[in-house]
Amino acid sequence: MKATGIVVEYNPFHNGHLHHAAKAKELSGADVVVAVMSGQFLQRGEPAFADKWTRTEMALSAGVDVVIELPYAFATAQASEFARGAIHLLDAAGCASFCFGSEQGEIEPFLNSLELLNTKREQYDTIIHDRVQTGISYPKALNDAYLSLKNSSSRYADLTKPNNILGYHYIEAAHAVNRAMAPLTIQRIGAGYHDPLEPGVAIASATGIRNAFFEGEELGELAPYLPTSSIRLLERVHAEQQGFVDWQRFYPMLRFTILREGPKALARFAEVTEGIENLIHESAKRSETFDVFIARVKSKRFTRTRIQRMLTHIFTGYTQQEAQAVKQPEYIRLLGMTHNGRRYLNERKKAIPLPVISRAADLTGSMGQLDIRASTLYLQAIGADSLKKEYTTPPIYLGDSSDK
Incomplete structure (x- = not known):
């Protein structure tokens, strides 16, 4: 069987993601789509709108065959490190190609940029x-x-565009890891990265969807922009955890952590540099809400995304020392698979160079323990019924009728 890889966050899984998965399979001629997906925290320094298992099930319900987790150390890193970790995992999973959405829509300009x-x-x-x-x-x-x-x-x-930037780093990483893994791109269609929802346009941005919900839209009103399976799963998680997740929901715990640590200790966390720990601490003392806090900290030099990554690392306790020790992914953490995905993994298992982990209890190294710590803190902040969910949730399996 032949696989193509995609790098995703699915925050949440919408019609644009459905189009991406289908086109990736079509362009590559692959039998299987393997998605490397960020876990509970994302590349722009945000907690995920819904937990990683819900997002995995969304993907498997809508055309993805295998979902593996991008470790926290890469999922919350700057674009080049994010891409390096993801491409390394797609290569380890045996993907013959990888496909990303871009504003450019053609692969040749990216190859020219890499050569330049x-x-x-x-x-x-x-x-x-x-x-x-x-x-x-x-x-x-x-x-x-x-x-x-x-x-x-x-x-x-054009590397001023967010998806083009990531696409360039994917190609750069693949050039270093495995030049035989073919890069493919599809034209990004519909809304731009930050665009609000537009009536009559079926493909909206994930940011627009999240913002609409937090501004009071009901899930039913978002149905034009998401597959039916995504709506169903979001309704379930919304009922279970009394809403969805953003920094405002996490802010009380984040603020407590900042104030408890103090400026000197804050400087030991990943990406906290150039004395900004003092401003972070002072702003936390004076700000009752996250929006007020972030407005006080961001500047021309420190973008919102960069600050949010710092805050994510403060929240999870991810230190500069831990970050410096990161080299490359050490395992494949399996979050879910379809019947087709299971066939592929069984066929490839002897050729996969990394251990395939299906239970958190088997994550014994520092990278795996960091993943567990980050997930447990996420669950604590959303008020999950069981903090053991990271250990007790098996890979999601969506089989076909022959499995029933």
């Missing part, structure tokens, strides 16, 4: 260093350096 930056790496790094010294954010420095090298040529990918 590899050829002019020293010049690129120098420009980044010089731009950061002026006080701008690191992402802005990266973009300035890239624009100066490509000189407005249309041969290269």
Whole structure:
């Protein structure tokens, strides 16, 4: 059997994700779609709207065959590390290709961009260093350096777009890990990353869907933008945990942690740099809500995404020392599979170079223990009935009629 890989968060799984999974299989000619999915915390430094098992079931109900978890250390990292971890796992799972959605819609500009930056790496790094010294954010420095090298040529990918940026890093990682794994891209359609919901448009952004719900929309009113299976599963989790998850719900625990640790201790957590620990601590003292808190901390130099990643690491206790020890994924944590996915894994099991983990109890290393810690803290913050859920939830299996 042949597999293609996708990197996802499904926060939540909507019609755009349904289109992506179907097109990935079509373009690659694969029998199986393998998704590497972030767990309870996401790349933009946010707790997931719904837990990882709910999001896994959404995916399996709508065209994905295997869902494996991207470890916390990569899932909450900057784009290059996020991509490196995900591509490493797709390669370990035996994927012949990987497919990502992009604003570009064509693969050739990404390959040209990779060649450009590899050829002019020293010049690129120098420009980044010089731009950061002026006080701008690191992402802005990266973009300035890239624009100066490509000189407005249309041969290269537009790396000002969020999905194009991730796509470039996927290709960069695949070039380092396994050049035989073919990169594919599909045109991102419908709403942009941050766009609000638009009546009559079936493909909305996950951000727009989440914002609409938190602003008072009922789940039934979001039905045009999500598969029926996603609506059903979201209704279930909404009833079980009295709502969905955002930083506002986590803020009391986050604020307690910040105030308890104090500025000096905050500096030991991953990505907390340049003295911002003092501002974080002072803002927590003065802010009753998360929105007020984040408005006080973000700046031209420290983007909201960068700050949220710091806060995620403070919340989970992920230190600079732990981050420096991360090399590459050490296991494949299986979250779920369909009948077709199980056939593929059984066929490939002797060729997979990493241990395939189906029980949290088998996660014995520091990377696995971090995943357990992060998930347990997430469950605590949402008021889950059992903090043992991380240990007691088996991989979700959606079989066909022959399994019944």
